[in-house]
Amino acid sequence: MSRALGGLLVVDLTVEFWGSLAGAMLGDFGASVVRIDALGAPEPQRDDEPAPAWNHRAELVHRNKASLAVDLMSERGRDIVRVLASKADVVLTDRPRAQLQTLGFDYESLAALRADLIYARGSGFGPEGPDRDLPALDELAAARTGMMPILPQPGQPPVYPGHGQMYTTIMLAFGIMAALHHRRRTGEGQQVDTSLLAGNMYGASLDLQAFLAIGGERFLHPISRLDAGNPMSGTVYMSEDGLWVTLTMPDTDRWWPEFAPLVGLDVVDPRFDSHEKRCGEHRLEMMRVLEQAFRTRPAAHWRQVFLEKQLSADVIEDYAFPAADPQVYRNRYIVALEHPSLGAVKTLGFPIFMSDSPARLFRTAPCRGQHSFEVLHDVLGYGEDDITALRDEGTIA
């Protein structure tokens, strides 16, 4: 089986979860990703948890990478990175602009060494505008995006969902691929830019666009779950055992004949016998009826009947469900792997299927500097003595 990105050299100058993961996405498809681990600078750690026995975040975001540990405070160390970048197809970073300039890792400096370089950078708020240098924190971007106040029920605190950064990850990878496509035909490299604000906004696509076109207070304040626009779509109801079910049957006429009897309603009940009545004059009444109906049976019952009738509805699970779902493992969305000291562990797998060049785990996340020798020797052509000298003087590790 071939590698979709075989032969592609990526220099990974990232420090954030979402930025590093973009590099891993390229590594998953066979790119050679060399991660630059700055000597003496710890990974940014902001949630004060005791360090887990297994650094599961690093395992995910640095898989399929080689690690070159370099002292970025020394000119000689920075030079090594610049020489590596001059041989690379792609430089990927999520570091602040000022820092990149100080290090000499900004686009202008590196493109001077390699004109057709593709230089991808993710930031907090985009390359333009007055707030372009705010810290690249997903929380700040999410707060700015306008969805946090309307996710919860009325009267509840705003909710930070935490997924906005994940759009940014794939946007970086997508942008790099688009730029590679252009370079292949024209020989021209360029800069790729995206941000956490862009990711969060794209994640809010449909709500945001509807607000931009229609406006109105209904988008600015939370709506009670029992005041949904359509009782059969986008709604949640509690079942007998406390688990919740959710329905998405927007075109209710299509589903009504199968659905009505399941919740104890007559298909010809004059209150609910048309889409207009269900979503119009009897909308709130119907939600009250459904609220009571769903509480009479446990979630397992509802899953069973939804499946039998092939309705667009399901039980709202927690992470224990996918962690045990054979469908998930069959598609390698979660994979089990053998950890040298911990034994069998589970980690997120590969969201994309490719028939001829599938994503693979070529290697688990490297220790810092694990491939310093290999990169200097094989990629940059350093002799063994030079490498030893660099190691002795502390430029690399």
Place this chain on the structure above:
Amino acid sequence: MSALEGIRVVDLTVWFQGPVAAQHLADFGAEVIHVERPKSGDQGRGVRSIKALPVGDWNQYFLVINRNKKSMALDLKTQAGRDIMYRLIEHSDVFLSNLTSDNLEAWQLTHDKLAAVNSRLVYATTTGYGHYGTTKKPSFDMTVQALTGIMSRLGEPEEPPIYLGMGSGDAYGGLMAAFAILLALHQREATGKGQMIDASLYGAQLFLAAPTLQAYLATGSTRYSRQQSRTAPANPLWNTYPTKDRWVFLCVPNGAEGWKRLCRSLGAAAPATDPRFDTAKKRRENATALVALLDEVLRGQDAAEWLRRWREAGLAASLVANLAELAEDRQAWDNDYLMKTHCDEVSREVTIRGLPVRLSKTPGSVRSLGPELGQDTELILFETLGYSWDEIADLKAKGAIP
């Protein structure tokens, strides 16, 4: 020049996840042909409003998702319609669909069939639950999001689970598919052959949950899978807080320096010397008491005043904005994340979500909003596929095109 100029995409998709995948390609200049049923087209054309709102005067849902595309109306239930599709496939680089596999089989549009017509074709699907496996049920964004577990962990304990927003998972699946298609096009340069790709809604949404799902898989801890109250955070300095008028998000690392600066910004009410909070460890252990105290103190001033003080103190924080504020946010406009474009339906400029990814030399663009149903059918038949006008008349008579 556009980055993806010269790539032709047959976009046989409906609703959101499939169409938006092709939209990303169209934004960067790929020629995307949205193939639709002659009668009413893509079902997404019927979604004019959400949340029981009055319907807007332009069809914002369909027109933005399908911007920069052509539309071709084909009746794929007829053999003549399928023959047109095969000829289109001969002339295309990518086939993209989110129809069910049963549907694609019935219309003889399986991978085997289309790869036989064009071996260079990238055959892309956005399924509900993945290329492999036995799960077979309808897949809409929210019902699949429910399965992933991502909804159950949000909100205060005992509150209902929380949906991440309309189409949030579809949007991710679509983006994944666009990335996967470019991977396959890249690979085709080396092998000369197309292949099959899939980015499912389930797979994408599990990846969307990565920041907490990965932690859950590693630890099994319900801390990552169940609702956690904002009154018991891991770091009380990194939390949402109410002020006199609005909510703010404060993002301060729980170290000595952050604590010192925060206390200074709080003025007279500062708990700087409170022995319950004088080390990072104590602040973590007494988080609930500290949140209660900060709730009280921060209610003493407007959000604007606190944000001013924190900016001066070099502390990261933001107003928890609403969509109306985002719509006015200069940062979004300066980076083209929001844009204006002409809408033929209402003959005026409208505001749309813009271009989240920027390529400096070959930027994306919005050249047109979504097409009218079948507006390009005849021109594509004539110019791209080489049908004569007589043949086109014959195809009409056979009901293959409207």
